[in-house]
Amino acid sequence: MNHLFPTYARWEVEPADAKGTKLIDKNGKEYLDFTSGIGVTNLGHRPDSVQAAITKQLNKFWHVSNLFTQEQQAVAAEKLAHASGLAYTFFANSGAEANEGAIKLAKKATGKDKIITFNKSFHGRTIATMGATGQDKVKQGFGSMLPTFSYATFNDIESVKSLIDNETAAVMVEVVQGEGGIHLADSAFLEELQQLCHEYQALLIIDEIQTGIGRTGKPFAFQHYDLQPDIITCAKGLGSGLPIGAIIGKxxxxxxxxxxxxxxxxxxNPLSIASAIATMEIVFNEDFLSEVNEKAEYLLEQLKKSLYNIEEVTAIRSLGLMIGIEMNTNTASLLQFLRNDGLLTLSAGENVLRLLPPLTVTVEEINQAVAILKKNIVPVQTA
Incomplete structure (x- = not known):
């Protein structure tokens, strides 16, 4: 008997070892991991410098609580402030906790209660962040949500204008809707959104849980646009696999x-902070991010060249190494075929294949992944 709640529709793959872009299951089968633990292991599995930093901290202390001054927390916060252009950080354990804290901070700072988010958004699975999420499937069966959330249409500024008023505390947005299907925000939409927030004295919160820490080729995805958010949240890639989240504010x-x-x-936590510092020392380096952008451009080029002539593929959307391949069919069986062929990928909704390779992926690994994708998305090809 398995005593775990059956919360997850788990894959048949049981990992035994992982390093870099490679994962090996208990049967010895090797996979090319283009999931990065759902956008977490941005430097690949067990990057040497991060592992060394964790080991060093393991030999000091693991936990003391936040009653104690911990210099390394200040170091990590300084790196986030420098990379984001904001000022202060609160460290949490996850993306949902970071978003929950951002909601609290916005309400307290403004003295107002209403939060606008967007249809197809995803912000977490706590009661508050479920309420913030603009997807009904996440909320089904859990009763009433917090009544202070309303949902605009992504990339439709008129829908925001119809909801925002002087009682709006904040607008919370992803610049790339990850779980919603890898949909990118328009520059004009985001700039008008920011102006509306200024007009109504509402805070602009940008959820960078999946897009942050180099995933899109910049430290944070909002930096692709002319934006100065009041609050950003990050988590996933920050700790290279150790649990950590952050609220960063003006x-x-x-x-x-x-x-x-x-x-x-x-x-x-000291171990997560050690991991985060070592991760940021690599990811926030300009030369490293330049290489990420070069690889992202190459991967997109290869995907378009190999997949655009396949009838099942209707669109390819990307920002950095965050890629969505929209299909005219459900992707569930395709994910299984790809796993059978040694490539681990994700879905984003029912008909979008999501690729989140490590930022350290090689050109050879990109070519290998594209070949597997082309082989498995084959049934009908046009001339």
Missing amino acids: ENLKEYFGPGSHGSTFGG
Whole structure:
């Protein structure tokens, strides 16, 4: 008897080892991992410098609580401030916790209650972040959500104008809707959205849980646009696999997150912080990000060359190494075929194949993955 709640529709793959872009299951089969643990292992599995930093901290202390001053938390926060252009960080344990904290901070700082998010968005699975998520399937069976969320249409500024008013505390948006199908925001839409927030004295919150920490070729995805958010949230790629999330806010928000306003027993855990610092030292390097962009451009070029003549493929969308291949069929069986052929990928909704390769992926591995994709998305090809 398995005593786990059957919460996950688990794959048949049981990992035994992993390094870089390669994962090996308990039967010895090797896979090319283009999931990165759902956008977490951005430097691949067990990057040497990150593993060394974790091991070093393991030999010091694992946990003391946030009653203690911990210099390394300040180091990590400084790196996030420098990379984002914002000022202050609160460390949590996950993306959902970071988003929950951002919602709290926005409501407290503005003294207002309403939050606007977007249809097809995904912000987490706590009660508050389920309410923020613009997908009904996430909420089914869990009763009433918090009543203060309303949902605009992504890339439709008129839909935001119809909802925003002087009681709006914040607008919360992903610049790439990851779980919603790899949909990219338009520059004009985001700039008008920011202007609306200024007009109504609402905070602009950007959810960077999946897009942050180099995934799109910049430290944060909002930096592809002319934006100055009030709050950003990040998690997944920040700790290279150790649990950590972060709320990063502007200077003027400091007074609203004073003692007793928010907290976490495990947030900013020494091991996760050590991992985050080592991760950021690599990812936030300009030369590293330049290579990420070169590989992203090459991967997109190869995908278009190999897949655009296949009838089942209707669109390819990407920003950096965050790619969505839209199909005219359900992707569930395709994911299985790809696993059988040694390539691990994800879905984003029912008909979008999602690729999140490590930022350290090689050209050879890209070519290998594209070949497997082409082989398996084959049934009908046009001349």
